[in-house]
Amino acid sequence: MIPVRVVVVGGGVIGLLTAMECVRAGAQVELVDQAGIPSRLATSHDRHRVVRALHRGDPVLTRAAVRAHAGWLEVERRLGTRFYHQVGALTAMPDERVPAELELLRRAGAAAQELPAGELAARFPRVRFPAGRSAVFEPAAGAVLADRMLAALAGWLRGVPGVRLHPGRRATRVGPAGGVRLDGGSELSGDRVVVAAGPWSRELLPAALGADLTLYRQTMLSYSPIPSRDAWAGTPAIPAFGTPHGAWLMPPVADTPVRLSAASACREVPELTDRVPPDHWRNQLVDQFRELLVDFDPAAVLGASDGYYLADRAGGGPVLARLGDGAVWAYAACGGMSFKFAPLVARALADRALGRPPHRTGLAPVDQPRELAPTVRPSGGAR
Template identity: 40%
Template sequence: MTPAAGGARVVVVGAGVTGLLTAVECVLAGHRVTVLDRGAIPDPGSTSHDQHRALRTLMVGDPAATRRMGAAHRKWQELEPVLGPGFYRQVGVVSAVPRERLAEVVRFATGAGVPVETLLPSALPQLGFPAGTAGVREVRAGVLLAGRVLRAAARWLAARPASAALRPYSPVAAVDAAAGKVTLAGGEVVGGDLLLVAAGPWTGELVGRPAVLYRQTMVYLRPGRRQARRWRYAPAVGGLGADGRAWVVPPVAGTLLKVSSDAVCRQVADTDAGAEDQVPWAERLAQAGILRDPAGYEVVAVRACHYAADTAAGGARLERVGPAVWARTACGGSGFAAAPLVAAAMVEAAKEAAA
């Protein structure tokens, strides 16, 4: 695909899911895109990179957020024919809720147009539901194969050199929000009609916006033979463990079972996890009552991941920081799921910039 006459020149800083999907959508709309990243493209060390992420729509008590995530779900489905099928598995997402709230949650979901069904903890005997809870399963939700998404987007862009330039190992040293330009570490200046800074934890630093950095420990497990049968068609599940703060993403399409909890999320000063011992955090997860038979699983990997939250908004926010400059702070799994919405917003901004 060649860029349309009059298309905008778009510069994207950061080749995570937000940056790559924005580049894809902008190319589809006839714009020319340059993607800069400090590492490889895609970068296995980026905050977006993982085996899989849950994709759900239902945000109980927040109709606007539910509509927004419904729109994101549709955008992901529209991307499959573009990037290639197979990166989304509609296995469902279950939330553990107090039994006295089941009717309320089902009413909200019905009013929001989100199909759900209730289930007892006995339907998922391998998992530790908090006492007095049951599950609400969002039947159209599922799991995104995150690593596959990033690789597919990078390949799609690389196959269109007339419209997309991928520049790995090009760290950005400074962003001029007023001029819409970036200066690379080697001194080169790169500019365009529109600039998106989506560099994960480094976004706030580049655009001068305060952000809080968090680290979370993930444990990746391989179920034993007896447990594997129970995981064959299992959904992603949240609200698990004795404190109701844990979640699991099932082993689909050859991935491992992923376990973590909000209880092991902590604020940190930087992304250097090398000096921190992850074993105590992994042991804390093992003792949280997430899995009924933890001894029946093999621990394959323990990983520390990072995400940043906008200090003012408390999450991931797309913000205009200059006449032609936008910034988006990374926000873990929810940021990954909502990335197509950012891409759509940037296509509109590119259209305006090209006018």
């Protein structure tokens, strides 16, 4: 049988995992990225990303996250590289919400326990949780060392027959029949194209779809824990401190610094520019963590950086779109949580690219893709 030829645009977590799924199913894959492979520009390229089950009040997403967790362990086994660190996740919330969220996790098959306010203070003396907060602790949750995983995945793809990687090549046009034009004028042709271009995807997709997407920019601090890293041993990821600003923390894992951010440090922006946070955004995070961490020292902030992602303007989540007759599939927007779900999303994208019945992810926008007329941007694309 003649193998399906798949061109993947984008070497972030979605593009690389989709390439892996396709080649494992016998396809020939060409993967192109405007930067390296893996790409340091990618939103996915960070020290770590949290993988946890609890999506408060949402049983469907919580069940999907349990499956995604298993998907990450499977990717780790395939790559033979350790990148998942089971540090646990602690989600603080008003006391009265805890029983319902524990029940949600129980029904999804995820282990969890309640930590009442008094126990929180005793177990995590460096953290000042707001009054009236208890927490749900998920022991199986953890951190994917993102940069390590992406490098291992790119290395795996490099060693597999049937895969050609094209780092440093920018796609400028995606044709409805499966052709991808690259800067310099050459063209890659495939039976199918998967566009997984992260926050840049509007440049390659029909303007009507781009208009439905919102670009977000989020500031994050890198922090060297005070008094010492050892004092933070055993600190889980804290996806929510239970503050109105939506503060969250990633602990030191392996050799990574602490990462600190908040929903309030995420804002809508018109375009992708630099990654240097304006002082205002950095300072508002410093002010929040001065309140939340007992030993917080602003001088120990190692740096701050901004990341970008696209989200559906209406629902705030991801967007999967089929262009024309199905030769082109675009993960047009990743929303703020596609890293965690990437093993499920990649399998669903590969299913569609290969013409297989798609696995259900539990993410409605992925299971019910948008269908778009095959209009494409003119050669050169929007900048």
